[in-house]
Amino acid sequence: MTPILTPDGVRQLDARLERARLLDLAMEDAGRAVAAEVQRHWPQGQVLLLAGGGANGGDAFVAARHLLTQGRAARVLARPSTHPLTRLNRRRWQAVGGDTRPLSAAALSRAARDTVLVDGLLGTGFRPPVRDTLAAVLEAVSAARARGVPVLAIDLPSGLDATRADPPGPSVQADVTVTFAALKPALLFWEAAARCGQVVLAPLTVPPDWLSDLEVAAQPDDADLAPLLPVRSAGAHKGVAGRVWIVGGHAGTVGAPALAGLGALRAGAGLVTLHAAVDLPLVTPELMIHRHADLPAFLAGTAPDRRPDALALGMGLGPDAASLAREVLRWQVPTVLDADALQPELSGHGHAACLWTPHPGEAARLLGLPTPDITRDPIGAARALQERLGGVVILKGGPSVVARAGELSVSRGGHPGMASAGMGDTLSGVLAALLGQGLSTWDAARVGVRLHARAGERAAEQFAYGLGATDVAGELGRAWMDLRGGSAHLPGV
Ligand SMILES: NC(=O)C1=CN([C@@H]2O[C@H](COP(=O)(O)OP(=O)(O)OC[C@H]3O[C@@H](n4cnc5c(N)ncnc54)[C@H](OP(=O)(O)O)[C@@H]3O)[C@@H](O)[C@H]2O)[C@@H](O)CC1
């Protein structure tokens, strides 16, 4: 029987051939980018490339060919492959005189001396746990690195699951990771990111629609955020620069609202008032402090024209936080809900100008999940929180994820020293200040987390260890100028 293509069949075949051609071009781009980074970071000496059976291994063969033709001593240790493009690039490598030996832990240990190692074993197609003899190979890579052999990972270090923020088992520690087309969660978050070393994002010359229907999150540059910063006109007075309330504090946690107030002040709020049922410390004389014998009655009785432009509620507020939150949510004023106000019973009571700011523990409480489920997949968790709570959600961490309906953003920067008590309180004040100066909830969230992270980076230059929330608040003004592009000069001033 002889097969015949219908007109539709001809068109489908054309589309398949075009896709195959694009995949070949993409692998060529990927391997070329890897070779370029090897040349840039380690311009001398031998290069030993490890090729797994999938397309990650194909990238290694392409890189080896480019390195060899550029005069570098390159060798490949490879797993058998059934992947057509990987097999094609293995033949192309051999056609330029390239040498391939079978991969084993023993062969790797013998060869990995006075060389640069390129890890093309497992990429985005890896599903944990590591099986076969690969676990021993990963150990041999670690042993080589411990002897001082530098490691460059292709797309992501082998053993990491691209979709997860935590290493699922043993994985390669890379000095440099060259990734393609877009960042993956493993390259961004917590411990997995720490395995990647310096991350280089290499573009691929693929059609624009290659990623557009896949992309779920974006990481804004400072230049994207700078135009969103509020600008104070020359004739401004304190009444037009945002009247912000901070509602928080309880016996034992009176510092939390004070830190939020400081954050609000340093983020440019014109008038910041703290409302509490207990005495708050006057650590910042610019803040106005009101103690209320009956805080619920005070909030319930606040007439619409006395309400603030924005508020943050929950920092150290104690067990009444959820009922107080319900009261202020009725006002429909831009509101940051943090800490004690992050209770599951508030689901369905929010509004569009509501900004929820859980850390992973609070996110776990809101979603009724164990905390490791949140830290394993911060992007998925932020999306689930937003769907449940509405408005905009910031899932705090290193880095933080910002979610609104249908859109996700991952912040840049920050510092591990920011993992200290009170840091989130300062952020809630910053966010309330930005809302009070007229930013939308989405813009306030993205600008606020970046401003806070940048201030943390700056403060860490002085107090890398033992970083405190007040140190970070003190750097907010300089962080603001950094985001603006280094200029203290405001338009029209
Ligand atoms: N992003 C882009 O646009 C581009 C991406 N590109 C590249 O493609 C890569 C993805 O390639 P991919 O899909 O072929 O998968 P890949 O990561 O090589 O893994 C498959 C191999 O791993 C093995 N394996 C799996 N699980 C395992 C386990 N538990 N334990 C042990 N082994 C296991 C599996 O073995 P098998 O199951 O077949 O026995 C198979 O051999 C991507 O990371 C990037 O480098 C560029 O080429 C071009 C543009």
Ligand SMILES: Nc1ncnc2c1ncn2[C@@H]1O[C@H](COP(=O)(O)OP(=O)(O)O)[C@@H](O)[C@H]1O
């Ligand atoms: N490792 C880290 N890298 C970057 N930022 C971090 C890191 N750890 C914590 N942060 C930031 O510090 C803040 C901590 O907030 P949170 O846990 O709510 O503190 P608290 O409840 O004590 O005020 C968040 O904004 C978070 O993004």
